[in-house]
Amino acid sequence: MRPIPPRALIKILEKAGFRVIRQRGSHVILMNEERVRIVVPIHRGKDVRVGLLRAILRETGLSREEFFRLLEEDP
Numbered sequence: 001m002r003p004i005p006p007r008a009l010i011k012i013l014e015k016a017g018f019r020v021i022r023q024r025g026s027h028v029i030l031m032n033e034e035r036v037r038i039v040v041p042i043h044r045g046k047d048v049r050v051g052l053l054r055a056i057l058r059e060t061g062l063s064r065e066e067f068f069r070l071l072e073e074d075p
Contacts, residue, residue: 001054001064003047004071006040009056012070013038016062036060 010020010028018030018038030038038056040048048056057067 001050003049004053006042006046006048008071009048009053010040012067013040013056013060015070015073016060016066018060032060 006028010030013030014020016032018032018036021029021031021037023029023042026042028040028042030040036059038059040056041052057064062070
């Protein structure tokens with residue numbers, strides 16, 4: 001696993017059933033049907049680091065395999 005751009009992470013989470021609820025400053029808040037809330041920071045020129053990426057995957061319940069499958073899918 002390696003860092004990825006925040007916009008790519010948001011697209012992956014949207015494919016996984018999350019939707020953008022709002023954005024406050026440099027943080028985008030997403031939520032799914034089960035009301036799981038995820039916050040993705042968007043800081044110019046910075047990718048989402050591995051530690052935060054793992055924490056987000058843990059909170060969403062996505063497996064690494066599922067995450068990589070969604071990452072590889074065409075938009």
